[in-house]
Amino acid sequence: MTTKPKLCYFRGRGRMESIRWLLAAGGVEFEEEFIETTEQYEKLQKDGCLLFGQVPMVEIDGMVLTQTRAILSYLAAKYDLYGKDLKETVRINMYADGTLDLMMMTAQAAFKPPEEKEENLTLIVKKAKTRYFPAFEKVGGYHSTLDLTEALSWRARCARVLSREAGSPSETAARAGPARGAGGGAGVFKRPAGTPSYARGELGAGRTRSGKPSAGKILNDHGEDFLVGNKFSWADIQLLEAILMVEELDASVLSDFPLLKAFKARISNIPTIKKFLQPGSPRKPPSDSHYVEVVRGILQF
Numbered sequence: 001m002t003t004k005p006k007l008c009y010f011r012g013r014g015r016m017e018s019i020r021w022l023l024a025a026g027g028v029e030f031e032e033e034f035i036e037t038t039e040q041y042e043k044l045q046k047d048g049c050l051l052f053g054q055v056p057m058v059e060i061d062g063m064v065l066t067q068t069r070a071i072l073s074y075l076a077a078k079y080d081l082y083g084k085d086l087k088e089t090v091r092i093n094m095y096a097d098g099t100l101d102l103m104m105m106t107a108q109a110a111f112k113p114p115e116e117k118e119e120n121l122t123l124i125v126k127k128a129k130t131r132y133f134p135a136f137e138k139v140g141g142y143h144s145t146l147d148l149t150e151a152l153s154w155r156a157r158c159a160r161v162l163s164r165e166a167g168s169p170s171e172t173a174a175r176a177g178p179a180r181g182a183g184g185g186a187g188v189f190k191r192p193a194g195t196p197s198y199a200r201g202e203l204g205a206g207r208t209r210s211g212k213p214s215a216g217k218i219l220n221d222h223g224e225d226f227l228v229g230n231k232f233s234w235a236d237i238q239l240l241e242a243i244l245m246v247e248e249l250d251a252s253v254l255s256d257f258p259l260l261k262a263f264k265a266r267i268s269n270i271p272t273i274k275k276f277l278q279p280g281s282p283r284k285p286p287s288d289s290h291y292v293e294v295v296r297g298i299l300q301f
């Protein structure tokens with residue numbers, strides 16, 4: 001009989017919530033010990049359970065693990081929620097790190113003084129809309145292939161298409177349709193403002209020059225269902241978690257992100273996730289003032 005992983009943290013989201021999400025999405029049952037008193041926390045320290053004196057802590061496979069990202073990465077590998085090779089894996093790490101950064105801002109906002117809190121939450125929604133969600137929504141192509149040769153050839157090809165079109169404005173207008181995401185890529189090779197994304201169509205929608213699926217693949221209309229490698233991964237799970245978290249701050253946050261909306265619906269429907277989203281699951285509510293008070297009391301800050 002294998003023992004269930006045991007999670008040790010406060011009775012709230014904080015840094016443990018993504019770990020709960022990952023396990024639940026992987027269909028893994030787990031136990032939780034909630035830290036409710038300073039004595040409990042001090043005992044964990046005395047027993048040498050907390051490598052750097054911090055939680056989250058997870059007991060699994062005969063190990064006592066701390067450090068959120070390390071734990072998530074171990075779980076993703078163990079429960080087949082990673083990529084098939086190093087390139088897919090680093091993309092999953094990159095996406096997951098981004099969404100974790102966004103969610104950490106939200107977790108920390110709960111601990112801000114009341115007069116700063118509102119402004120902080122507004123800033124988080126703004127960052128989600130301008131920095132994080134556009135990166136996932138983008139139907140761009142080159143930037144997350146992480147393949148410089150392909151990136152360069154994509155740029156060169158776009159430049160050829162654009163210079164050809166420059167002589168023929170009416171044809172450009174007819175073919176361009178509404179320009180998507182003026183300013184284009186988040187990467188080094190930005191599309192000039194106003195240039196149409198149809199240039200990408202010339203490359204083959206959702207494909208890089210070599211015919212491999214490209215970056216925008218999952219979230220474009222011709223694409224695949226998942227962020228990386230057409231396989232359900234840690235990146236998908238955490239993006240959904242982040243979307244739902246920001247929606248709690250602004251229910252309309254996805255109004256300009258139709259592909260993310262579809263992604264949300266798709267991923268929420270995966271049976272293990274659907275179950276986790278039901279009331280009564282180990283999913284925790286947003287941090288309230290009681291939670292903040294308890295954590296402050298235990299950690300004495």
Ligand SMILES: N[C@@H](CCC(=O)N[C@@H](CS)C(=O)NCC(=O)O)C(=O)O
Pocket residue numbers: 014015053054055056066067068069299
């Ligand atoms: N890098 C660590 C940071 C962990 C961390 O800051 N944990 C907080 C609770 S959410 C803590 O234990 N703080 C007590 C302390 O730093 O002394 C991680 O990601 O797990």
